[in-house]
Amino acid sequence: MTxxxxxxxxxxxxxxxxxxxxxxxxVTILERRVFPRTKVCGEYLAGGARSALSxxxxxxxxxxxAHPIRSISLSAFGSEPVRLRLPSPGAVSLERAVLDSRLLExxxxxxxxxxxxxxxxxxxxxxxxxxxxxxxxxxNGLVDVVYRDxxxxxxxxxxxxxxxxxxxxxxxxxxxxxxxxxxxxxWAVGGHLEGQTDxxxxxxxxxxxxxxxRNPLSATVVNSMLVLPRPxxxxxxxxxxxTITSGRRRFEADALQRRVAIxxxxxxxxxxxxxxxxxxxxAAGLLDPFTGQGVSCAxxxxxSAAETIAGLLAGGxxxxxxxxxxxxxxxxxxxxxxxSFLIDALMRNGALRRRAHAKVRQDPSxxxxxxxxxxxxxxxxxxxxxxxxxxxxx
Ligand SMILES: Cc1cc2nc3c(=O)[nH]c(=O)nc-3n(C[C@H](O)[C@H](O)[C@H](O)COP(=O)(O)OP(=O)(O)OC[C@H]3O[C@@H](n4cnc5c(N)ncnc54)[C@H](O)[C@@H]3O)c2cc1C
Numbered sequence: 001m002t003x004x005x006x007x008x009x010x011x012x013x014x015x016x017x018x019x020x021x022x023x024x025x026x027v028t029i030l031e032r033r034v035f036p037r038t039k040v041c042g043e044y045l046a047g048g049a050r051s052a053l054s055x056x057x058x059x060x061x062x063x064x065x066a067h068p069i070r071s072i073s074l075s076a077f078g079s080e081p082v083r084l085r086l087p088s089p090g091a092v093s094l095e096r097a098v099l100d101s102r103l104l105e106x107x108x109x110x111x112x113x114x115x116x117x118x119x120x121x122x123x124x125x126x127x128x129x130x131x132x133x134x135x136x137x138x139x140n141g142l143v144d145v146v147y148r149d150x151x152x153x154x155x156x157x158x159x160x161x162x163x164x165x166x167x168x169x170x171x172x173x174x175x176x177x178x179x180x181x182x183x184x185x186x187w188a189v190g191g192h193l194e195g196q197t198d199x200x201x202x203x204x205x206x207x208x209x210x211x212x213x214r215n216p217l218s219a220t221v222v223n224s225m226l227v228l229p230r231p232x233x234x235x236x237x238x239x240x241x242x243t244i245t246s247g248r249r250r251f252e253a254d255a256l257q258r259r260v261a262i263x264x265x266x267x268x269x270x271x272x273x274x275x276x277x278x279x280x281x282x283a284a285g286l287l288d289p290f291t292g293q294g295v296s297c298a299x300x301x302x303x304s305a306a307e308t309i310a311g312l313l314a315g316g317x318x319x320x321x322x323x324x325x326x327x328x329x330x331x332x333x334x335x336x337x338x339x340s341f342l343i344d345a346l347m348r349n350g351a352l353r354r355r356a357h358a359k360v361r362q363d364p365s366x367x368x369x370x371x372x373x374x375x376x377x378x379x380x381x382x383x384x385x386x387x388x389x390x391x392x393x394x
Contacts, residue, residue, distance in 0.1 A: 012283070015103060017107040031115075043094060047089075056106075061106065164280070173283055207243055234251075287336055297333045304325055
């Protein structure tokens with residue numbers, strides 16, 4: 001038996017495991033893939049991710065050798081790119097295979113243990129009176145977790161709390177009635193391009209129905225990621241990038257290394273907690289990758305998840321803890337979802353987009369203030385302040 005079983009060794013699961021292990025909990029991580037593993041991601045780490053890693057006291061270790069990103073060049077529907085400076089100390093980019101392995105190493109070094117296997121199902125049971133009297137738990141219940149190990153054998157594990165940190169379309173959420181399979185959403189395809197010119201600027205191009213981002217990962221490699229309303233074949237991706245970037249960039253499908261594709265990019269859990277099962281990171285809800293905030297939010301939410309689990313282990317009332325956790329999620333992640341929806345809507349409305357573009361060209365500090373709030377350098381509410389929206393659109 002373990003105190004906490006965490007399904008998924010992405011940033012959400014490992015940052016949580018690290019905190020729980022440091023506080024003396026017995027933590028088991030269940031991960032289906034062998035690390036280092038790739039993950040579909042733009043590999044951009046905003047200020048919020050840096051500050052969360054710093055709060056976990058692992059920023060230097062986790063980000064060793066990361067590439068600095070100091071500005072974002074934004075171009076919408078063929079407009080001339082607007083250069084937005086990121087607030088100091090800027091952002092960084094780092095391969096997810098590297099970042100995620102380092103976070104896992106940190107969690108294991110703190111005392112968490114790892115089981116290789118794929119989550120299948122779980123069920124909760126009450127402890128018998130006798131077990132309740134003699135067991136470690138004053139709170140009465142266990143979760144039995146069934147998984148398939150790396151050799152294909154079915155195994156089980158009991159935990160006092162189960163965490164679904166298994167990413168978007170979480171099996172933990174769906175098999176416990178906390179999320180339903182959704183419909184709609186965009187699709188992403190991308191990978192790494194070598195032989196590029198050195199740059200510390202992320203390029204973002206927005207066009208009809210989709211967007212294309214190039215994030216420098218080193219002096220010679222960029223992460224190239226295209227997001228479209230449907231799954232794209234290589235030839236379609238080439239044409240789409242030519243349209244979205246007005247011919248400034250090519251997709252270069254044949255040159256892509258570590259090619260990845262994923263979709264549809266729409267998923268949200270209906271419940272974040274169900275008694276002794278809680279969801280965190282993308283398993284709780286997927287943010288539009290456009291904002292580049294997924295890792296930041298996954299790391300930040302792990303602090304609230306750790307508090308909620310400590311409360312459950314101490315025998316706190318699950319309903320009260322669930323309500324507090326949901327409020328924390330809305331504050332850390334929900335507001336960013338609202339903001340990314342608004343920015344998307346703004347970009348797609350011709351009149352508003354042209355007005356905002358003219359204003360931002362005149363005074364880039366308006367968009368930089370928004371970027372600071374989205375990226376976690378300033379409170380997220382600052383990006384939605386009436387004063388800023390007035391300066392942008394009036
Ligand atoms: C196209 C795209 C671009 C993105 N770009 C960025 C970006 O530039 N910057 C940014 O910050 N965010 C970005 N994101 C978002 C970011 O990738 C996620 O928000 C982040 O990975 C969430 O971390 P997580 O730990 O919740 O989930 P994941 O990183 O998805 O980790 C989940 C883990 O669970 C494991 N798992 C899944 N199912 C099971 C199972 N049944 N049993 C056992 N293990 C299981 C998986 O193998 C995986 O290791 C992007 C997302 C997409 C789709």
